[in-house]
Amino acid sequence: MTAAPPVPALRGINYDVGTDYGSVPSRVFWHRDDVIRDLVAIRDELHCTTVNLFGTDTGRLAEAAGIARRVGLHVWVQPRLIDRPQHEVLAHLLDAARAVEQLRLEHGAVVLNIGCEWSIFSHGLIPGRSYAERAAHLGRPWSWPALPLYSRRLNRLLARAVEVARDEFHGPVTYAAGLWEQVDWRPFDLVGLNYYRLRWNRLGYARRLRKHVQHGRPVVITEFGCATFRGAAALGPAGHTILRYGPDGPYLAPGYVRDEQEQADYLHSLLDVYRAAGVAGTFVFEFAEPYKPHSADPRTDFDMSGYGIVKVLPGAPGGPLRWEPKAAFRALARVYEVS
Template sequence: MQRTKGIKRAQFLAGMASAGLAAAVLPSAPARAAEDRPAGPARDARRGLRHRGVVYTVGEGETPGTAFSTARMRKDIRAIRDELHADTVDVTGDGVERLTATAAEAAERGLRVWLQPTLGDVPERDILEHLAETGRFAERLRRQGAAVDLSVGCEFWLFVPGIVPGADVHERIRNLLDGTVDPAAMQRRLDRFTARAAAVGRSVFRGRLAYAAAQDDQVDWRLFDVVGIDYYSYFPHRADYVRELSRHTRWGKPVVVTEFGTCVYVGAPQTGGMGWDIVDRVKVPPEIKGDLVRSERTQAAYLTQLLDVFESLGLYAAMAFEFVTPDLPHRPGDPRHDLDLASYAITKTVKGRPDDPASGWHREPKEAFHALARRYGSAGTGHRRTGGA
């Protein structure tokens, strides 16, 4: 998901665990009273996974050829419903007009909308106003009968200036990886901003309120109705996934895996959230580092394995990351410049003229797309309006 020019969402998936910054776990809080808790159990293995979806990122695009297109977005939303057979779309990114147009299209098509504004690298007041504007639109959709949840944002410690030292996202990443961050001070600043964002969300939206945390973030989930986790772990044994994810159910609230995925090369799942880190961007054009073996099957197998885990835990929803990444194009027959190797998308971007920034492009499904479509379709999620819980 693109947050700022020149750097992609996939470059932020490592989380605090990769930087050794996990803080002490917050104490458990009693579950909210039944009359205050939104409908839907936190966990019900008899029902399996309640909702199945995909992340759809809106943004400016890095080149003229990959700029946001309303016509392309509408075609993509139809494909998410009719071809992927998802019942939920995570509409995320920045730009209120792009977010609201995409959310409205998804709702009109009968999809459940997880609406998540993610403006970053601007002053806090701008981020909160961006959230408020998006939240007001989400509330209008909800009152019109759409199934919509509002997430106040994603991994604030990385995107909101001042929580982690650094003038921009690049500097904050370097500081995290270099271990030059005071975890306790960072946690205090994160808690303060998260509470502010939750308050803004509550002030404009009356439906389920959520937040998408990195899987090792420490969040006071009493602020939210839904526990949202960006999940990129790798374990050789299924029981380890179950053990790790089960701890998120202790709040007695619905648990949503807001992102899960991997890249398309052998060994990518073992890199966790660092699968993107295979591109040498100093070179022109950028090159893939090392001699990686492209494997769409690897990506498909990992996603379906995690779906099995989510089903067994009876989680509320899971969204695969992500539908398409236009700025990481696939170059068939040119593995050194096949930037799609670094993409988490379940479709591949193929440009008409690979070296032309203004070139048009089209997407083609990867094996993961087909694997998810079979699973989502067999679960009966496609073509069904998802009102209510």
Template sequence: MEKTTGINRAQFLAGAAAVGAAALLPAGRADAKGRRHGLTRHGVVYTVGEGETPATAWNAARMRADVRAIRDDLHADTLDVTGDGFERLTATAAEAAERGLHVWLQPTLGDVPRRDILDHLAECGRFAERLRRQGASVELSVGCEFWLFVPGILPGDTVLERVENRMKGNFDPVRMQRELDRFTAKAAEVGRSVFHGRLSYAAAQDDEVDWNLFDVVGIDYYSSFRRPRDYVRELRQYLRWGKPVAITEFGTCTFVGAPEAGGMGWNIVDYDKNPPEIRGDVVRSEHTQAVHLTQLLDVFESMGLYAAMAFEFLTADAPHRPDDPRHDLDMASYGIAKAVKDRPDDPRSDWHWEPKEAFHALARRYGRCAHSQ
């Protein structure tokens, strides 16, 4: 058995028309004998953020066009809206709801005091509750991999310092678990106090979480196996809680061997160089990414899991440079679409996105599922 588990993705390097009752659907559809099959929700993660430059920063017009493409071209029924900034998160969530998408709202403010993170969660949760009361189909996730984003659970002042300390074992696991449990319980309490729909949390797949606190088990999943049955064997552990299981992130980067790198595929970039460049002899492969995502979908469908959200729609700060492989940062992106600059060497350049092979592969799968429901 071969396995690669990951920590997190390039998200930390880049800086109401639906029926409300849909949020209460069971985990998976059932046949006449009550056996589960398929996924209830097929989605994609959409990260909102300030961007590394004004050109790549979130803006409302671009977001609205993206949401339309996610619904009409990708055929997703769910949008996982994540990142920080109340205005960005809520504007995107409202647009998704207005377009008839199921909204999975997940604020992920990090590297600030815990009180600020909880206040940000409460503010977003209150907005999610207003959407829900207006008839939108919406769920709230209280956050993502708290050991990564929340100071004080692991040593380190920044996300990247905490990643490094975890990889090197520079932490007390007993203390880490105690602090993680404490903050997770507090976040669940805050979420429950402001939001009265389904509550979840996006945990790293090896994290220990008291899922009694939540309605949905949420897992960021980045394993790589040769045989589908090994995925099934690993994922079964999350079913023991008797609750719907959502894969809150799944995906891989865009190069040969990326699935084996799991959640650390972004690490092929040397950011000490100016401009950043790809380390080693990495071979771009959109096909590798597409095959891995569809194989995982097969597994999730076969197990009757509740939801699966591909990570992610786009990484705007990792542009594709087809004529310059050494600086083709999109190879280190988990995005199913690629950012292409009009003027590659100009940080202020306008840009657009183009679908990758993975986008088309998911669109075919999501489209078939939509038509079969």
């Protein structure tokens, strides 16, 4: 295991360079000027020290990481390959590790986050032909007795993945674990938790987090956030499910009302919990979701289903990405500025 350097009060956010989820790519167009503008805003307006860059294209990951280091941000890089066989996931990780090691040699201050919630995003760990089917399987109470089995399968894959990553990358390594995943953290330098709060885990949420912090390795909250509608806090990481897909394209489930303040209050509340628990750092999920643009018409305001703290504005196809801060952006900036 590589000795991890002391981790400062890490103030971070997740930034998607484009993830291939199958039917809906999260970011179709790539403009370097957009990325520079966004990362400078993350540094200067949000007062972040660190950005977690995630996505499928390793070229985009490397380009964005280089920009982030040049503007003075610490960088975590997390490759995401969705719904592919495990050998392809490991090959993709190997490519990313090579690119991230080159970045580390040139710029330093880089962490490799080998993956995210692989038990649902990868094949062969939980029953289901797609990540949506595997997530639905987890939501059925009769599947819960099998969670130890799923975690054993996950840990076997993680052990192989750490070996693959360390063959090429010689800096700190971590993983972003889902709430249901029982990870063996011994091969890792940092504990990474996608630690969302929602209706069913609200009671005891802070107490369970403190148990993670007591294990000895620095604990970083690799994801937390909620969507932008009334009632989103109770759904946590399932807020996106109000966006549905039909034969005529995407649509919002009826009955939901836009509420930026609920998203802002959720972030503020959890940052207080994390500070009290003594975690080493936090990454809000997430900066922007380009494939969920805002609209003044509530029937097509897809941003309501998104976790982005900026709302993406409609624009010309292929043109620059336009966005405006949401209430959560301003709330996060106030907290991070004084942290």
